[in-house]
Amino acid sequence: MKSNADNHGDDNDSKDVSLFESIVDDISTKGYSVRDNALEPVLLDKLNDRIKLMSAAKFKRAGVGRHDDHTVKDLVRTDEISWIEGDCDAEAAWIGWAESLQAYVNRRLFLGLFSFESHFAHYAPGDFYKKHQDSFKGEANRVLSIVVYLNKDWLPDSGGELLIYTADAGQSPVKVTPAYGTVAIFLSEEFPHEVLPSRRDRFSIAGWFRVNSSNFDRIDPPK
Ligand code: OGA
Numbered sequence: 001m002k003s004n005a006d007n008h009g010d011d012n013d014s015k016d017v018s019l020f021e022s023i024v025d026d027i028s029t030k031g032y033s034v035r036d037n038a039l040e041p042v043l044l045d046k047l048n049d050r051i052k053l054m055s056a057a058k059f060k061r062a063g064v065g066r067h068d069d070h071t072v073k074d075l076v077r078t079d080e081i082s083w084i085e086g087d088c089d090a091e092a093a094w095i096g097w098a099e100s101l102q103a104y105v106n107r108r109l110f111l112g113l114f115s116f117e118s119h120f121a122h123y124a125p126g127d128f129y130k131k132h133q134d135s136f137k138g139e140a141n142r143v144l145s146i147v148v149y150l151n152k153d154w155l156p157d158s159g160g161e162l163l164i165y166t167a168d169a170g171q172s173p174v175k176v177t178p179a180y181g182t183v184a185i186f187l188s189e190e191f192p193h194e195v196l197p198s199r200r201d202r203f204s205i206a207g208w209f210r211v212n213s214s215n216f217d218r219i220d221p222p223k
């Protein structure tokens with residue numbers, strides 16, 4: 001299997017396998033998985049260095065699909081994003097890790113994940129992303145959503161939690177603290193979710209594994 005990660009020694013591979021197995025187990029029983037300290041420190045630190053060194057000019061206001069006008073956007077989400085193209089060591093290592101996860105999930109759950117897209121995200125103090133879904137039944141090609149957090153020393157009053165709404169009636173949403181190395185993964189069509197207003201700068205990577213929904217007049221995914 002192709003992996004661009006140059007730090008994937010045997011040790012990390014076996015750690016990844018037990019992590020991937022826990023994630024697969026969570027997804028098949030609950031539809032989502034939240035794991036602390038999921039990425040190995042070397043990869044995390046690379047991604048953290050990368051996002052911290054990226055110039056503010058690389059980040060652009062994120063869109064909200066078909067409602068992509070400014071008034072609506074301001075009401076729905078206020079974060080800034082920068083798509084990951086894999087053109088530096090850190091990004092290549094991240095894509096390599098995501099591809100290993102994709103292959104593992106396909107082998108175990110037969111989800112037929114076909115491609116992966118991801119972006120860095122920055123929430124400045126006050127930024128939020130209101131309750132939304134990453135994909136809707138019928139139009140779906142985003143199958144699995146993943147978020148990795150890059151925030152050291154996140155405090156309980158720093159806000160910015162991810163809330164994942166489960167279907168269990170009367171159950172409060174799953175609350176995820178955006179702490180360094182935590183990974184949240186969920187079935188894109190099944191879980192509405194939101195990001196509560198952050199009280200400090202909040203850094204993350206959000207990504208989506210997609211199925212191939214090409215037909216003869218539309219080649220998809222576009223990248
Ligand atoms: C998204 C998203 C969650 C988070 O970018 O679609 O839901 O915790 N992000 O950053």
Ligand code: MN
Nearest residue numbers: 132133134193
């Ligand atoms: Mn989302």
